[in-house]
Amino acid sequence: MLKIPDILFIFAVYAIINGIVFIFYLLDKRAAQNGTWRTPEITLLFYAFIGPFGASAAMKMCRHKTRTPKFYLVPVFSLLHLAILIWIFLYFIN
Numbered sequence: 001m002l003k004i005p006d007i008l009f010i011f012a013v014y015a016i017i018n019g020i021v022f023i024f025y026l027l028d029k030r031a032a033q034n035g036t037w038r039t040p041e042i043t044l045l046f047y048a049f050i051g052p053f054g055a056s057a058a059m060k061m062c063r064h065k066t067r068t069p070k071f072y073l074v075p076v077f078s079l080l081h082l083a084i085l086i087w088i089f090l091y092f093i094n
Contacts, residue, residue, distance in 0.1 A: 007088075007089075007092055010088075014085075017050060017051045017054070018051040018052075018053045018054035018057075019051075019054055020051065020054070021047045021048065021050065021051030021052075021054035021055050021058070022051075022054035022055070022057055022058045023054075024039065024044070024047050024058075025044065025047070025054070025055055025058030025059065025062075025064055025065075026058055026061075026062060026064075027039075028044060028064065029058070029062045029064040032064070041065075041068070041070060041071075044065065044071075045070060045071070045073065048071070048073070048074045048077055049077050052074055052075075052077035052078040052080075052081050053078060053081070055074050055077075056074055056075065056078055059071065059074060
């Protein structure tokens with residue numbers, strides 16, 4: 001069974017991943033505004049799959065990819081991650 005410091009470390013790494021995804025979305029928004037090379041949408045969706053909370057925050061903060069239908073998957077990824085995080089929390093706390 002994992003101890004509390006181990007669980008905190010896992011959640012810290014997860015928060016860092018979401019922070020990195022947030023930065024990737026902000027960089028893509030800046031590239032869109034400047035007319036420079038953009039990150040492919042499939043790559044942004046992959047980033048959203050591994051860090052949906054960072055992607056959601058960046059999408060809302062800078063209104064990036066909010067009208068693109070493919071990116072309606074980001075809230076689904078968030079719900080999936082939330083369910084997994086709750087399961088991990090409940091499994092290792094008991």
